Amino acid sequence: MKYAHIPYIDKPVSRIIFGTGGEHFTKGGNFDDLLDGVLSLGVTTFDTARVYGRSEAVLGEWMERRNHREDVVLISKCAHPDILTWEKRVNHDAMWSDLRQSLSLLRTSYIDIYLLHRDNPEIPVGELVETFNEMYIIGKIRVFGGSNWTHERIEEANEYAYKHNLIPFSVSSPHFGLAEQVRDTWDPTCLSITGKEKEGARKWYGKNGMPVIAYASLCQGFFSGKLKYCEKEKAGEVLGEFAAQAYASEENFERLRRCEILAEEKNAAVSQIALAWNLSQDMNVFSIVGSKSLSRMKENVGAAEIQLTEEEAAYLNLEDDTGSNSEGKFLREV
Secondary structure (H helix, E strand, O other): OOEEOOOOOOOOEEOEEEEOOOHHHHOOOOOHHHHHHHHHOOOOEEEOOOOOOOHHHHHHHHHHHHOOHHHOEEEEEEOOOOOOOOOOOOOHHHHHHHHHHHHHHHOOOOEEEEEEOOOOOOOOHHHHHHHHHHHHHOOOEEEEEEEOOOHHHHHHHHHHHHHOOOOOOOEEEOEOOOOOOOOOOOOOOOOEOOOHHHHHHHHHHHHHOOOEEEEOOOOOOOOOOOOOHHHHHHHHHHHOHHHHHHHOOHHHHHHHHHHHHHHHHOOOOHHHHHHHHHHOOOOOEEEEEOOOOHHHHHHHHHHHHOOOOHHHHHHHOOOOOOHHHHHHHOOOOO
């Protein structure tokens, strides 16, 4: 496992982050053995959110039973729109209400990384910065930022913070993965920094080094290894309707094909190649992945040890101009 330091956090933050937004966690239950195994693999960082059903309770009960609170870096998120009415909740009162509930369910006195799950540009950014600072000053959170926030809005928040001698946003959590989203998987307020039109955002993150906590790093299973390039027609069956609509494009299947080629060349899993691509970017990337299989998580963790060359990374993202004629470099065949 590889780790990095994030300011205001005195624990190592693993580059691979375990996500608990999957249905098995949101429904609740005892996952102590799985979580023990994930921690033993060197994954120190666990992602959840107030809107993820019972997942906060699952983590909290595990940490309490195992006395693991100081061994892990907790990420949680607040102020998601109401899931029934879709009413926006990005405001001081909702942030505090969600924090109190999260602390109770997580059975902890503080959250290491706390994120606004969505943005509402109609709310003055100063109110949100001030609210986060209130939480920070009394020790309820360590680091804060935005999930699905544009880099321009983050800049606006941090300009306010600097002007008023406050702690700024220190992390951001957009979607980022090898496959481009051709359609929003959840709702139009989700934000991805993949694709040519988001090159400016990626350059911004690369320049300032702000940690990018990338969700859906395997593009909702597109690069899990369960879907094969030769079985494109099974995308809906393997991924589910919404994920297939989001990722099952011809260009993304070509990326999958190239992942399969490099995986064979490097004796690696497709998921490892896709995650290695994420971590090879000129940004400070941390990749969130989730699974109910410890063996798959072991594969995911192994991605941190795979080094891709610039040529290989460009090949995977269709940035080379040589097409199939270059594949002899990446696949030993007769």
